[in-house]
Amino acid sequence: MIRTAPNQQLARLNTDPSLRIVVRQDWDKSQVAIISGGGSGHEPMHLGFVGQGMLTAAVCGDIFASPGVEAILTAILSVTGKAGCLLVVKNYTGDRLNFGLAAEKARALGYDVEIILVQDDISLPDNPQPRGLAGTIWAHKVAGYYAQQGASLAEIVTRTQKMLASVSTIGVALSACHLPDSDDTQRIPEGKSELGMGIHGEHGVATLDTQNSREIAKQLADTLLKHIGEDDNLLLMINNLGGLSSLELSLACQEILHTPLGDRISYLQGPATLVSALDMKGLSLTVLPLDDQLLTALEAPVNVAGWLPITACQTMQWQESPALPSAELGTPSQNPHIEKVIKSICQALIDNEEPLNKLDSQVGDGDTGSTLATGARFILNALTEQQLPLNEPQALLRWFGEKITTPMGGSGGVLLSLLFSAAAVAYQESGDLATSLLAGLQKMKDYGGAEQGDRTMIDALQPAFEAMQAGKNGTQISQAATLGAESTKNMEKANAGRSSYLNAESLKGHSDPGAWAVSQVFERISQYL
Secondary structure (H helix, E strand, O other), X not given: XXXXXXXXXXXXXXXXXXXXXXXXOOOOOOOOEEEEEEEEOOOXXXXXXXXXXXXXXXXXXXXXXXXXXXXXXXXXXXXXXXXXXXXXXXXXXHHHHHHHHHHHXXXXXXXXXEEEEEOOEOOOOOOOOOOOOOOXXXXXXXXXXXXXXOOXXXXXXXXXXXXXXXXXXXXXXXXXOOOOOOOOOOOOOXXXXXXXXXXXXXXXXXXXXXXXXXXXXXXXXHHHHHHHOOOOOEEEEEEEOEOOOHHHHHHHHHHHHOOHHHHHEEEEEEEEOOOOOOOEEEEXXXXXXXXXXXXXXXXXXXXXXXXXXXXXXXXXXXXXXXXXXXXXXXXXXXXXXHHHHHHHHHHHHHHOHHHHHHHHHHHOOOOHHHHHHHHHHHHHHHHHOOOOEOOOHHHHHHHHHHHOOOOOOHHHHHHHHHHHHHHHHHHHHHOOHHHHHXXXXXXXXXXXXXXXXXXXXXXXXXHHHHHHHOOOOHHHHHHHHHHHHHHHHHOOOOOOOXXXXXXXXXXXXXXXXXXXXXXXXXXXXXXXX
């Protein structure tokens, strides 16, 4: 972290290798030094907050273990001048003892040292020793701000303690963290969450029968509101305990801001990873009632790696979107011959729904038949309701291009939409259906990235369209499509679609589902071509 720190002003004290102490290289001992520390595993806390405007030094212990007295004392002696030193300590037994003894030793050597305990955990209301959680970094920030302003040690202690008295934190976890050499990560039953779990994986106050973000947000908000009473103008920190994705954090933030607690939030910090618990899949909420002095201290710029600026809490912002232009799809018209062709195509796809799904399950995800049948039923319904411009080829192609994506999700519907839309444009110039379909097929290939021979529906479509353009009869066109589909059985590699993830052994002997569907369609309509 020293080597990647953006401020490039950090150094590790060159002392016993077992002592891990990070200090500011640009430190002026005329000011009060602010030192914090604790077990590793909470990154970016503590050393991520060393720098101008926050900590002077951070002392790093082993994972979830307090640093020793020698390390803490070394840090004090290295950065403390006549102005004195403030130790920001989380309220855990090991931290209290080690920092406390180091402070006593430093005082015996003539140094002016004070200690502040962070105890912002509200999940265990009857606990006489509340734990120090994410509120610790606000103590770093406030103390660091006043130290930079040249305040005395006594003033810094008074202001920071006053702030901490109003800080409240509660966390929730869906799973515990992975401790070194421990398999105890499945302590929380599947589908449940633990309210008040500590940042070292300690048991919480209750197990909730949910992992639903809305229900969890309500529980957290209700607990915080009950504790803080009528306070408003709140700063809310949404802190990732290490294992939640950015998407999950954003969802949690949205749900929290929809609770009654959200109505009292004026400023936000996060959602972000500020005080982690290794990879614990959970989050903590920390709130603080603000006044002008606190806001000034917390908004003051700093030069550290881990701090995230606080921002005003916004209401949801909306901007009007222009409506998409409606496509001219032509006036519905009748053409008995074209109607028979379309009905035959649709019925072929519906009749082969199960065989296509079975074939696709061998080389894909098993839904080609259902997808094509759904599109076919949609078109049959439009035929029944006389919505299609059957007597205008260009308008009919455009209708298919615009409408086919409505029932057919995924890439299949988009590919067919590209084919028909581009064919409609080409028909205006050529006036020939086969030529237009080949032009549409080229656009499908351009955007889809597949060519003939790549084991896709193109292997049946292209020979069929080329046979149409060459003036072949219906039987010959159908045979061309069937031969194209059959050729995919011997292709050892698919270069597009889900089949491209399979090896040659998995593909061997199986037709491409899309190509096979095309062959079935042309077989059914050969009598009309």
